[in-house]
Amino acid sequence: MKLLRLMIFLAGLSCLLPAQAEERPARVTVIFDAFGKPSDLERGWGYSALVEYGGKRILFDAGGQYQAFADNVRKLKIDLKTLDFVVISHRHGDHTGGLAYVLEQNPHVKIYAPLETGSFGTPPSPPAAKALLRNAAGITPDLRYFNGQPPANLTIDSPWPGTKFTLIDKSVEIAPGLFLVKTVSDSKGTLELNELSLAIRTPQGLAVIVGCSHPGIERILEAASQYDRQLYTVVGGLHLVDKSDQQVSEVVSNFKTRWHIERIAAGHCTGEFAQVELERVYGDHHDHSGIGEVIALPR
Template identity: 45%
Template sequence: MRPLLPALFALFLAGAGPVAASPAQPTVTVLYDAFGDAGPLRKDWGFAALVEVDGRRILFDTGNDAGVFAHNVKAAGVDLATIDTVVLSHRHADHMAGLAVVLEANPDVVVHAPQEGFGIYGSSLPSGFYRKDPSLPARQRYFDGQPPETLQFGSAWPGANFKPHAATTEIAPGVWAIITVSDVAGTRELRELSLAVRTDAGLLLVVGCSHPGLPVIVAEAAKIDPDVHLVVGGFHYVNADDAAIAGVLETLAPYEIDFIAPGHCTGEATFAALQKAYGQRYLFAGLGARLVLGEDTTAQGRRRGGDAGFSASEAVAYRALALRGDHVHGHLAHAHP
């Protein structure tokens, strides 16, 4: 394994004080998840995180419930009016339900999202996408046989400043929206957007649900910078069996990821397996965690060493949440991403 660049990962309870406007080091604050330490933030199934780097504040996903998201943002001291950019990883409700709250406070903020035909974020298609038959009378033809060159489709958030992406794009200096496409049964053809940020310590990679497979996303990120320093977010192995979990660990090993901080739909058994595999390089990233890349290898974020971040009651609640919605599908298919 290559030597680690200096880095500090510190864990704080969000809500102990307002989130700094411009932290000196790149920082990830978990604003929405179903597990974590007791504190003022409310747990619920879903994901949202605030990424702060080089004076830029990027909100990654917005959780499952607008009311819970609004509460957590307020409790964490985050001013949504100061958000520079929003990134929505994919179309599932547990990642985007709080967007209306963001737009109320910051209506002109740029929202980066995956481009999908007829998608919920809005899209457009050339009118040539459908076959035409000029033998029909005008009243039987779309647009009387004279369609506009481009058809525009609406979004669930009219007026929002969406920037759809069909390919990996540098959305700001040193910041990329990475697009991957799921080939897993249940989410096949779903496009997912991940966030890669170049830092002095290496690449910071934030993932939402990893439907296309975490190794697929890491491989795309490594094309930008093979020095992957930290991966944080949902890995989508919530119902995976031991063989599938072992498979993803084996596939990730060649990338020599410095630190890993799983959350959301990663799953309890996968938390435990990752903690065993990565040891001191496993970072607790539950609700309220604040991970700071800094000057020292000491990691308060690792202090949850023995329990993978769960109390007994949290484990029961997590299992119950894991069985809700569409997160049950397709996890066994990840054995060989």
């Protein structure tokens, strides 16, 4: 009798498991990039991916062109109305170009973005507000800010008025096992640009989703590893496109020997030479991740 009950229980379980796997996917789907296998998806410069893990659906970045992003979302049959939240890695247009479409589909979705003065609707810091009140002797009334009486609540809209951004200025766990990793660039051209990466705790280590890696991919990995020293995969733009061959080879070698990363799914600004190096070093652990590709994550 006990054996019969066990058999019925196991039969029930085997029916349940595929259904659960279907309902709780563990994967990243690339929506927007400039390369990939032949398909009817549109290529463009920028990055966007749908991250599904632990029952959560997260849009990471929104591509670089409104129309191409919207078309790819429709062709991939991605429902933006049922997102849990959006993460915008940084302020550049190649990661925000499709945000207006996201907001048309889901106007009240929660959007995490880096605290970035003037980009995502930032109130001025108290010293800046105080500076407005500085009394300059001899100034005429028509040249005084707000007639000398600035409003108590001095806010600045983002280019997406009415959107409620949650601005992040330090790394934080936003849900169990889901982390926003904040880093700052000190590179020429993107000096002081803040960037958010998404780190997901999986049974085999962290999956780190990156937008453009302007602060440097190794700096991001260092910051992410505060949550787990074991790194499973890195997905997204590694920004090696403008580095010398020698620098690229060094970083790719470090992925293996210093960071012990199991797999790589590099996209966007990683660069063609880096893709060749990743193929050489990682072989079948190099996940090609052009538009439409689905990168499996460990569950």
